[in-house]
Amino acid sequence: MDKILVGLKRVVDYNVRVRVKSDGSGVETDGVKMSINPFDEIALEEALRIRERGEAKEVIVVSIGKPEAQQQLRTGLAMGADRAIIVTTEDLSDALTVARVFLALVEREKPDLVLLGKQAIDDDNNQVGQMLAGLWKRPQASFASSLTINGPSATVTREVDAGLETLEVDLPAVVTTDLRLNEPRYVKLPDIMKAKKKPLDEVSLQDLKIEAAIAIKATAYAPPPVRQKGVMVDGVPALIDALKDKGLI
Amino acid sequence: MSKVLIVAEHANGKLNPSTAKTVACARQLPDAEIHVAVFADDAGAIATDAAALSGVAKVLLIENPVHANLMAATIAPQLAELGGNYSHLFGPSTTFGKDLMPRTAALLGVNQISDIMDVRGSHSFLRPIYAGNAIVTVEADSKTIVVATVRTASYKAVSGDGDGVIETVSPSAELPSHTRFVELQSGKSDRPDLQTASKVVSGGRAMGSSEGFEIIYKLADALGAAVGASRAAVDAGYVPNEMQVGQTGKIIAPDLYIAIGISGAIQHLTGIKDAGTIVAINKDAEAPIFEVADIGLVGDLFQIVPELEAAISK
Numbered sequence: 001m002d003k004i005l006v007g008l009k010r011v012v013d014y015n016v017r018v019r020v021k022s023d024g025s026g027v028e029t030d031g032v033k034m035s036i037n038p039f040d041e042i043a044l045e046e047a048l049r050i051r052e053r054g055e056a057k058e059v060i061v062v063s064i065g066k067p068e069a070q071q072q073l074r075t076g077l078a079m080g081a082d083r084a085i086i087v088t089t090e091d092l093s094d095a096l097t098v099a100r101v102f103l104a105l106v107e108r109e110k111p112d113l114v115l116l117g118k119q120a121i122d123d124d125n126n127q128v129g130q131m132l133a134g135l136w137k138r139p140q141a142s143f144a145s146s147l148t149i150n151g152p153s154a155t156v157t158r159e160v161d162a163g164l165e166t167l168e169v170d171l172p173a174v175v176t177t178d179l180r181l182n183e184p185r186y187v188k189l190p191d192i193m194k195a196k197k198k199p200l201d202e203v204s205l206q207d208l209k210i211e212a213a214i215a216i217k218a219t220a221y222a223p224p225p226v227r228q229k230g231v232m233v234d235g236v237p238a239l240i241d242a243l244k245d246k247g248l249i
Numbered sequence: 250m251s252k253v254l255i256v257a258e259h260a261n262g263k264l265n266p267s268t269a270k271t272v273a274c275a276r277q278l279p280d281a282e283i284h285v286a287v288f289a290d291d292a293g294a295i296a297t298d299a300a301a302l303s304g305v306a307k308v309l310l311i312e313n314p315v316h317a318n319l320m321a322a323t324i325a326p327q328l329a330e331l332g333g334n335y336s337h338l339f340g341p342s343t344t345f346g347k348d349l350m351p352r353t354a355a356l357l358g359v360n361q362i363s364d365i366m367d368v369r370g371s372h373s374f375l376r377p378i379y380a381g382n383a384i385v386t387v388e389a390d391s392k393t394i395v396v397a398t399v400r401t402a403s404y405k406a407v408s409g410d411g412d413g414v415i416e417t418v419s420p421s422a423e424l425p426s427h428t429r430f431v432e433l434q435s436g437k438s439d440r441p442d443l444q445t446a447s448k449v450v451s452g453g454r455a456m457g458s459s460e461g462f463e464i465i466y467k468l469a470d471a472l473g474a475a476v477g478a479s480r481a482a483v484d485a486g487y488v489p490n491e492m493q494v495g496q497t498g499k500i501i502a503p504d505l506y507i508a509i510g511i512s513g514a515i516q517h518l519t520g521i522k523d524a525g526t527i528v529a530i531n532k533d534a535e536a537p538i539f540e541v542a543d544i545g546l547v548g549d550l551f552q553i554v555p556e557l558e559a560a561i562s563k
Binding site (some may be wrong): 012017018019020021024026036094095096099113117118119121122123124125126127129130131132133135137138139140141142143145155158159160161162163164165166167169170178179213214215216217218219220221222223224227229231232233234235236237239240241242243246248249 | 260288291307320321322325342343344345347348349350351352353354355356358359360362363364373377379380381382383384385386387388389390393405425427428429430431433434436444448472480483484488489490491496497504505517522526527530539540541542543544545546547548553556560562
């Protein structure tokens with residue numbers, strides 16, 4: 001296998017408690033810590049491990065969005081990716097347009113494997129990998145918790161509602177990662193310095209001649225209904241009484 | 250008027266309740282005619298059960314040996330072909346629907362809406378983002394088909410007293426052979442299904458081990474409840490992945506949810522927001538789970554849980 005393409009999305013850090021703006025026009029992202037989407041970090045870690053086992057030669061990280069996403073690509077390079085591509089666009093693109101961008105990069109780079117996070121923790125869509133596989137007419141193995149490369153195919157175990165499903169997919173294929181696939185490595189300081197010298201290509205959405213899809217429009221944002229804090233009981237008998245009062249036992 | 254096609258989810262010869270919940274969502278659309286597509290190798294009762302869902306006018310039955318195991322790669326091209334005649338194409342937001350619907354939407358050249366929690370109009374919906382920290386109103390294009398997944402925890406299953414007809418159809422889409430099913434490892438359990446149970450007992454990292462989880466199973470059996478777990482308990486290997494409740498696990502809405510030794514990370518709370526009554530048992534009085542619990546009890550769970558089980562079994 002030659003190349004693995006990995007997507008890295010810049011998102012609000014998972015430790016930040018996101019708040020809806022008071023006018024309902026969006027969520028507060030000013031001055032908030034931004035990071036690589038955690039599922040994408042797992043995708044990159046997996047790609048690096050495959051390369052370190054000698055089963056792939058090159059790992060390319062890709063981000064689509066504002067120029068600031070270069071920070072996340074530099075982190076990806078520091079983790080060990082060989083080179084990076086940023087596709088710049090001021091409008092945050094919808095999932096289908098993002099999938100079309102990946103398809104254009106796939107046609108250009110001809111990777112044997114595309115590894116993406118199963119969902120981004122901002123819009124929680126869980127779509128791009130499946131869309132790319134559909135447009136590319138190639139296999140998809142979503143929600144992967146284990147991935148083995150066997151020459152021209154891969155064996156992927158998926159976390160599904162019923163348990164663990166294993167698929168065999170011909171390469172090239174799209175695999176999206178679940179939480180238990182691996183634990184990503186920490187970046188070391190010397191690697192951050194080295195990453196500054198690694199190639200980072202900038203491409204604009206226009207350069208790729210992508211036809212933008214019709215986006216799903218978000219018209220209003222609201223905070224979720226708040227559950228009221230309940231009562232504390234002092235022991236099992238009081239708990240039993242409370243459950244009986246509610247008709248639950 | 251809306252013409253809706255819903256893809257049925259099923260396993261082991263039985264219709265999954267997620268299908269009846271997706272129908273409930275479709276019934277919120279104005280003036281909806283609802284059809285259900287059943288992909289199976291040998292549908293049997295699945296097709297008749299789908300036709301009996303209240304509000305379903307017709308079942309499209311696609312029988313093909315390739316559907317012995319339901320895979321997105323083989324269903325999506327056929328679903329996209331059938332979808333051409335509809336204004337809406339819905340699936341459940343289970344791992345089955347999440348895997349299938351985006352691929353189908355891409356083949357139809359449209360974007361997809363994930364996790365509909367309420368319908369505001371034929372093209373207007375509510376959905377959660379940021380692990381449920383915000384609810385966004387979304388508008389889909391009115392000139393193209395609406396492809397969406399339905400957040401099943403937001404809906405109650407429709408009843409099974411309808412009288413839809415069954416029609417066998419044969420889509421012509423070419424089916425790929427690049428994706429092959431190998432196996433499904435499923436924990437065998439006689440307990441109620443986690444996603445549809447009216448009572449759920451969940452354990453967290455504080456259970457300490459697989460053996461420590463035994464008291465959770467015993468309490469669940471006394472209550473006739475399903476068993477769930479936090480991500481920490483699954484990561485630690487105490488229980489299998491299919492028991493995980495939360496943002497990336499199962500989103501559930503039981504009448505009673507008992508969280509034991511679970512601190513209440515935001516990602517876990519996302520999975521239980523719609524529960525009727527939440528009971529939290531934890532030794533740490535400051536645990537965030539108490540902020541959302543209807544009834545809280547602070548103390549040593551290894552004493553409390555057996556005592557609770559004994560009191561309920563009495």
